[in-house]
Amino acid sequence: MLSSEFPAYLATRKAEVESALDQTITVTYPEVIYEAMRYSLLIGGKRLRPILCLAACELLGGERATAMATACALEMVHTMSLIHDDLPAMDNDDLRRGKPTNHRVYGEAIAILAGDALLAYAFEWVATQTQGVSPAVVLRVIGELGHAFAATGVIGGQVVDLASEGRPDTNLETLHFIHTHKTGALLEACVTCGALLGGGQDSDLEHLRTYAQSIGLAFQIVDDILDVTASSEQLGKTAGKDLVAQKVTYPSLWGLEASRQKAYDLVTVAKDSLSGYGDAAHPLHYLADYIVERDR
Ligand code: GRG
Numbered sequence: 383m384l385s386s387e388f389p390a391y392l393a394t395r396k397a398e399v400e401s402a403l404d405q406t407i408t409v410t411y412p413e414v415i416y417e418a419m420r421y422s423l424l425i426g427g428k429r430l431r432p433i434l435c436l437a438a439c440e441l442l443g444g445e446r447a448t449a450m451a452t453a454c455a456l457e458m459v460h461t462m463s464l465i466h467d468d469l470p471a472m473d474n475d476d477l478r479r480g481k482p483t484n485h486r487v488y489g490e491a492i493a494i495l496a497g498d499a500l501l502a503y504a505f506e507w508v509a510t511q512t513q514g515v516s517p518a519v520v521l522r523v524i525g526e527l528g529h530a531f532a533a534t535g536v537i538g539g540q541v542v543d544l545a546s547e548g549r550p551d552t553n554l555e556t557l558h559f560i561h562t563h564k565t566g567a568l569l570e571a572c573v574t575c576g577a578l579l580g581g582g583q584d585s586d587l588e589h590l591r592t593y594a595q596s597i598g599l600a601f602q603i604v605d606d607i608l609d610v611t612a613s614s615e616q617l618g619k620t621a622g623k624d625l626v627a628q629k630v631t632y633p634s635l636w637g638l639e640a641s642r643q644k645a646y647d648l649v650t651v652a653k654d655s656l657s658g659y660g661d662a663a664h665p666l667h668y669l670a671d672y673i674v675e676r677d678r
Pocket of ligand 1: 428537
């Protein structure tokens with residue numbers, strides 16, 4: 383793939399994912415919970431996680447259709463983490479994906495339940511909708527997904543993140559822990575699950591883990607930079623929150639320019655980790671570029 387073809391690739395994958403997501407949840411009794419789940423799942427977002435999953439599957443010669451159920455599940459669990467992150471007990475935010483947050487529309491109780499329901503449904507969706515691979519592969523995918531979200535992953539990162547609010551003495555090691563868990567673990571699961579569904583071996587998973595850990599950190603550095611440099615309108619979420627919460631961030635430790643350079647260095651590491659795959663790795667290379675060059 384040429385870099386000039388990447389915008390069309392991204393737009394096509396996003397449309398495919400959104401069409402698949404639209405078919406995951408049917409509104410039935412009690413309507414409010416299904417509506418709340420659909421609200422946050424379908425109001426937008428870059429769909430980066432499902433696209434990474436599909437790209438990893440294709441890198442190893444798999445069919446996108448085989449990975450689509452897992453791609454949707456990854457977006458469901460990501461969306462649930464956003465719903466819960468926005469709650470008054472966490473970030474207490476009013477804006478997400480350019481729209482009022484779930485609890486602002488449906489109230490706190492339903493927002494908590496919509497997040498819980500999306501989390502449970504994601505696992506059901508993988509277990510019941512994945513076709514074209516052995517049950518052993520589906521079980522490994524479920525294990526990767528659970529590990530990424532449990533206290534070993536996203537939740538552990540969130541716990542340390544909450545504890546470090548208002549703590550200007552937070553050091554680089556703690557910041558690294560927060561982001562490799564809160565953001566990186568799920569991005570890692572996207573590519574490892576995609577690789578498993580594409581027929582990948584353990585050696586493929588190792589290369590892809592290095593790729594994901596590098597882009598995960600680069601993603602977070604860029605997130606920290608955008609929190610300072612972009613507007614709420616541009617981001618679709620409240621900008622400038624890190625300063626208000628007195629959070630230590632990469633730009634606050636290193637400055638904006640050094641942070642940008644670090645993000646670019648990490649993209650180089652990510653690309654190098656896939657050097658054995660030749661041109662087949664181009665979509666993942668361009669996705670890494672997109673992560674650092676994005677403006678939202
Ligand atoms: C995981 C069970 C469980 C509970 C949630 C609240 C929480 C525990 C964790 C917080 C996780 C979190 C919100 C991490 C931030 C990750 C991040 C940078 C999100 C923004 O991702 P984008 O920019 O968003 O890809 P879009 O809207 O484009 O999908």
